[in-house]
Amino acid sequence: MTTKSFVPPVRTLMGPGPSDVHPRILSAMARPTIGHLDPLFVAMMDEMKHLLQYAFRTENQLTIPVSAPGSAGMETCFVNLVQPGDKVIVCQNGVFGGRMKENVERVGATAVMVEDAWGEAVDPDKLRDALKANPDAKVVAFVHAETSTGACSDAKTLCEIAREHDCLSIVDAVTSLGGSPLEVDAWGIDAIYSGSQKCLSCTPGLSPVSFSERAIETIKNRKHKVPSWFMDLNLVMGYWGGEGKRAYHHTAPINALYGLHEALVMLEEEGLENSWARHTRNHLALRAGIEAMDLQFIVKEQDRLPQLNSVTIPEGVDEAVVRSRLLNEFNLEIGAGLGTLAGKVWRIGLMGYASRPANILLCLGALDAVLTDMKAPINTGLAVKAANEVMMSK
Numbered sequence: 001m002t003t004k005s006f007v008p009p010v011r012t013l014m015g016p017g018p019s020d021v022h023p024r025i026l027s028a029m030a031r032p033t034i035g036h037l038d039p040l041f042v043a044m045m046d047e048m049k050h051l052l053q054y055a056f057r058t059e060n061q062l063t064i065p066v067s068a069p070g071s072a073g074m075e076t077c078f079v080n081l082v083q084p085g086d087k088v089i090v091c092q093n094g095v096f097g098g099r100m101k102e103n104v105e106r107v108g109a110t111a112v113m114v115e116d117a118w119g120e121a122v123d124p125d126k127l128r129d130a131l132k133a134n135p136d137a138k139v140v141a142f143v144h145a146e147t148s149t150g151a152c153s154d155a156k157t158l159c160e161i162a163r164e165h166d167c168l169s170i171v172d173a174v175t176s177l178g179g180s181p182l183e184v185d186a187w188g189i190d191a192i193y194s195g196s197q198k199c200l201s202c203t204p205g206l207s208p209v210s211f212s213e214r215a216i217e218t219i220k221n222r223k224h225k226v227p228s229w230f231m232d233l234n235l236v237m238g239y240w241g242g243e244g245k246r247a248y249h250h251t252a253p254i255n256a257l258y259g260l261h262e263a264l265v266m267l268e269e270e271g272l273e274n275s276w277a278r279h280t281r282n283h284l285a286l287r288a289g290i291e292a293m294d295l296q297f298i299v300k301e302q303d304r305l306p307q308l309n310s311v312t313i314p315e316g317v318d319e320a321v322v323r324s325r326l327l328n329e330f331n332l333e334i335g336a337g338l339g340t341l342a343g344k345v346w347r348i349g350l351m352g353y354a355s356r357p358a359n360i361l362l363c364l365g366a367l368d369a370v371l372t373d374m375k376a377p378i379n380t381g382l383a384v385k386a387a388n389e390v391m392m393s394k
């Protein structure tokens, strides 16, 4: 018997990512593969850099997609900017701050942790105190949009504090890029990484990054060689660098880059600010439905990410059974809790193309149906109506 082609079902992806990929992006990815040094491909790469500058709101020349997922964007920042023996202040308020700590330690540096409760934003005062106590710190790292909890931190203030103490900032914007206000230049961010699979509506596997002049100077003046060949920006820039001039570094993921290009073209067509506003509008409709059902958000209103909604699970309900019924009966994926929130919350994503009214109604209707069938203590039958009222009130 021969193995058959893999044909996945069409799911609605409303978890913490990947999110629904727009059909335009999938068809762009099916276009003919051309060489990675083909002049037409090189011209597309130049456009891509400009589109990423638009999305990040930066003039940074070193603004490119790393050919690997968000974690590789994270690693690119740490291996290039941190050297053995350096001290890095890492603010942690969820899973991904912990991954930053791992990165710091693996390059032979010391991580000084500034901890905040999961579900809360990073506290700027705690960062100030840590910098006063560690005047030799070189870098401040934090997650702008913590996907494990749905909390958004004040990246502008945190980067200002880092600068006041002469530190570079490394910012995780995997879940914020395209979904929430983010201003790389205006906020003085030195190094930032994101992911293609969240609010950009693209497939997973690429990580847009951007580096300030200050960050580039630090990389140029390193005493030690960057400990990763693949992520050494001095080498990567030979391929992505100065307009038009390109040398082989690695074989670029050609068709994946067509997808990201299309995603960014669509972002530009919609307008970045309109995209931020759409994410907020749809969050408010989902919120009305969730609260009408009598579920609660775990993040304070002012710190809530519109694209990642962490909500409580009703008493006595096996949350994994609910997720599996949503998947099997409605082709709908929502996310489980991660780390210390495992088993305590669901994470409902409204990211990129998934952030649209039809998805909100599907999710609320399906959740209401399954929970009602399981005799969960919710207000049955109110969620869709409440969301509809918000959507129709514009």
Ligand SMILES: Cc1ncc(COP(=O)(O)O)c(C=O)c1O
Pocket (backbone or CB within 6 Å): 016, 017, 069, 070, 071, 072, 074, 096, 143, 145, 146, 147, 148, 172, 174, 175, 195, 204, 205
């Ligand atoms: C905040 C944050 N940082 C980093 C990552 C890692 O990205 P990837 O899974 O694409 O490697 C994720 C993925 O969900 C994330 O949400």
